[in-house]
Amino acid sequence: MAVRRVVPNIQSEAAQESREFYGLLGFEEVMNHGWIMTLASPSSPAAQISVMADDKTAPVAPDMSVEVDDVDAAYAVMRATGAEIVHPLQDEEWGVRRFFVRDPSGRVVNVLGHR
Template sequence: MRSLFPDICTANLIESKDFYVSLFNFSVAFEIDWYIQLQSPQDEHLQIAFVAQENSSVPLAYQQKPQGVVITIEVEDVDAIHETAKKLNMKFVQKLRDEDWGQRHFMLADPNNLLVDVVQMIEPKPEFLKQHGLV
């Protein structure tokens, strides 16, 4: 396997690109009028792509609004990304918070109304580890 990335079928191709570029500094790896592939500046294997849902490359039965997906993006500084998201007036669906299992995170809705979970790993609470037999 050389890479793995989602192709999100969307009616919001440009808005999707703008969301991930402005918040996560993704760069455009490939772009044509019905398909955009983005990659992380830190690792070219971290990618996400968007295909126009009405394009003939998408089977007719699947040319619909995407749903049921949580896109988790682990970052080094979740607080900085949170501040950027606030400045960009993005749609927050979960406030910034610390979880017992070892994550500091918040959630946004992207232009496709998919959940984007922005995560920074932190130390899990000892009680959580003990409760789940992890110590």
């Protein structure tokens, strides 16, 4: 299993203000679903930040997202080790397959793969 990218998720109701603030650092909006917006660096597209009010289909907003090349394998590994699954593996309408797991420090990690 390989990691493709890691994105910090900022929970905030100030999406417009965040877009403007991070724009000062060179980030541009690359995705906006209304409840989550992702900003990326044009010169290094994998450098990203997401801002979300709440997660649309999960009980909590994740602290970070980790995109992997095989989300099913990642899910199997986490379950086998007894990690706390916060949100079950499922396909989302916006084209990702994902689950949430709690890390040892209590952070919620959104582990995903694009379909």
